[in-house]
Amino acid sequence: MTSKPYFTATIAVLISALIAVNLIALFSQPSNTEKSFSDNKLRHAGVVPIVSAVGPESFAFDPLGGGPYTGVSDGRIIKWEQNERRWIDFAVTSPERDGCEGWHDHNETEHICGRPLGLRFNETTGDLYIADAYMGLLVVGPNGGLATRVATQAQGIPLGFTNGLDIDQRSGAVYFSDSSSRYQRRNYISMILSGDQTGRLMKYDPEGKQVTVLLDNLSFPNGVALSKDGNFILLAETTKCRILKYWLETTKAGTFEVFAELPGFPDNIKRNTKGEYWVGLHSRRKKITEWFLSYPWMGNALLKLPINTKKLLSLSAKWKGDGLGMRLSERGEVLEVLEGKSDHRWLATSEVEERNGKLWIGSVNMPFAGLYKM
Numbered sequence: 001m002t003s004k005p006y007f008t009a010t011i012a013v014l015i016s017a018l019i020a021v022n023l024i025a026l027f028s029q030p031s032n033t034e035k036s037f038s039d040n041k042l043r044h045a046g047v048v049p050i051v052s053a054v055g056p057e058s059f060a061f062d063p064l065g066g067g068p069y070t071g072v073s074d075g076r077i078i079k080w081e082q083n084e085r086r087w088i089d090f091a092v093t094s095p096e097r098d099g100c101e102g103w104h105d106h107n108e109t110e111h112i113c114g115r116p117l118g119l120r121f122n123e124t125t126g127d128l129y130i131a132d133a134y135m136g137l138l139v140v141g142p143n144g145g146l147a148t149r150v151a152t153q154a155q156g157i158p159l160g161f162t163n164g165l166d167i168d169q170r171s172g173a174v175y176f177s178d179s180s181s182r183y184q185r186r187n188y189i190s191m192i193l194s195g196d197q198t199g200r201l202m203k204y205d206p207e208g209k210q211v212t213v214l215l216d217n218l219s220f221p222n223g224v225a226l227s228k229d230g231n232f233i234l235l236a237e238t239t240k241c242r243i244l245k246y247w248l249e250t251t252k253a254g255t256f257e258v259f260a261e262l263p264g265f266p267d268n269i270k271r272n273t274k275g276e277y278w279v280g281l282h283s284r285r286k287k288i289t290e291w292f293l294s295y296p297w298m299g300n301a302l303l304k305l306p307i308n309t310k311k312l313l314s315l316s317a318k319w320k321g322d323g324l325g326m327r328l329s330e331r332g333e334v335l336e337v338l339e340g341k342s343d344h345r346w347l348a349t350s351e352v353e354e355r356n357g358k359l360w361i362g363s364v365n366m367p368f369a370g371l372y373k374m
Contacts, residue, residue: 042324042340045361045372048080050087052102056369058164058268059353059360060119062142063126068353068360070369071116073106077130077144080369090144093132107186110134115185118165118224118268122172131162131176133185137204151204154178154211160198161185164223164268168230174204175214175233177221191220192239201235201246215246215256223268223351227330228275234259236266241285243269243332260332264324268351268362276335277328278352280362284322323349325361338372345370 050056053072061067069079069090077091093114094100100113111134118131126142136159138147152159161184165176181198183191199218204211215221220238227233231249236242243266245259264281271277323346327336338359340346351362354374361370 041338042346042361042370042372043343045338045340045345045359045370047345047368048371049368050078053106054367055350055364056362056366057117057350057364058119058362059270059351059369060121060128061355062121062128063123068355068369069119069128070362071119071130071132073110073115074100074102075110075113075115076101077116077119077128077140077147091128091130091140091147092145093130093135093138093147095146110186111184117163118176120165120167120174122167123169124172129165129167129174131165133161133163136162137165137174137176139206150206150209151202151211154200154202154213157181161188161191163221164236166224166226166233168226170230172206174206175201175224175226176204177201177218177224177235179220179222179238188220195239196220199237201233215244222266223270223279225269225271225277228271234269234277236269236279238265238267238282241265243279243328245332260328262326264322267349267364270351270353272327272354275330277330278354278359279326279328280349280351281324281326282348282350282364284324323347323363325349325352325359327352 050072053074053076055073056070059068059070067079069077071077075092075094076089078087079090081088093116094112096112100109114135115133116130117133119128121128127139130138130147132138136149137151138149140147159178160181161179163177163179165174167174178200180191180196182196197217197219199221200213201215201218201221202211202213218237219240221235222238223236225234232245232247235244235246237244241262241264243259244256246256247253262281264284267280267282269277269279324337324339326334329335345366348364349361350364353360357374359372359374361372
């Protein structure tokens with residue numbers, strides 16, 4: 001009576017062991033899309049250390065040019081004071097601060113303490129809008145402090161993983177992404193492997209305080225960036241390794257198309273003063289991810305095996321640093337690639353923000369911000 005369950009469990013353990021042995025090798029093998037991109041410029045970048053936290057995901061500069069500001073793993077938004085050469089506290093997204101700060105695994109507390117991701121200032125009011133993975137869309141005034149929630153749901157569906165944002169400086173409208181309505185940020189591995197397609201692109205009207213869903217059924221929608229003329233908005237669809245263009249104006253308004261296919265997983269998108277776009281890529285697309293993304297049932301099967309998938313994938317990522325930044329033209333053409341091959345500092349590039357001849361480079365898990373002089 002016990003032989004069948006025992007046999008099944010034994011097979012599952014053997015499969016798990018085989019996967020554990022081969023995942024590291026497979027994750028270090030490039031997919032066919034990698035061959036055209038081989039720059040290694042990030043090896044020349046410096047770092048700006050962050051104390052007691054990690055993961056400066058995104059950057060924003062205030063209307064007076066101060067900053068950058070960035071959100072980190074303990075729920076704080078901090079500001080870089082150039083003259084003092086240090087970070088200072090600016091804002092928080094959650095009123096719950098007990099046990100949030102200090103060196104510990106913030107992944108265990110971020111659903112309580114908050115995890116600010118996308119940031120953008122309204123240049124007219126000086127207000128900072130924040131996409132917090134758990135708290136939704138928030139805003140805080142020019143003096144900082146505790147941010148106020150302005151959106152936590154859309155069409156009756158709660159925001160599950162608020163991620164990227166941008167602001168139309170003409171109207172004040174905030175465009176933002178919700179990566180999933182099923183999975184939270186701390187379960188992002190499950191979201192990717194399961195083939196989840198519950199993400200959305202939304203618009204928040206600060207005057208009417210209304211949220212409108214522009215696109216839904218998306219695969220890990222992430223970074224958001226408006227075009228220079230405001231005619232369209234770009235959206236990173238992470239698990240499909242591409243950027244979508246959603247038309248806001250012209251006769252194409254309300255429609256979307258593929259703007260760029262990428263060799264890795266895009267995170268944030270930032271437009272420079274020329275109207276070009278910097279895209280932070282978390283990592284390159286590997287052979288094993290090609291398989292899982294093509295066959296979601298494989299990812300679901302892996303999630304059911306008696307192994308800690310998230311820890312295994314994190315271990316695999318440590319074998320090779322392959323985060324990168326790409327500069328794209330207004331038509332989606334690749335103009336420049338920044339990469340730190342086999343450099344542990346650039347395991348997961350989240351953003352590249354161009355400012356005054358410098359590039360600020362973000363990460364989801366490093367205790368510093370990158371700084372590259374152009």
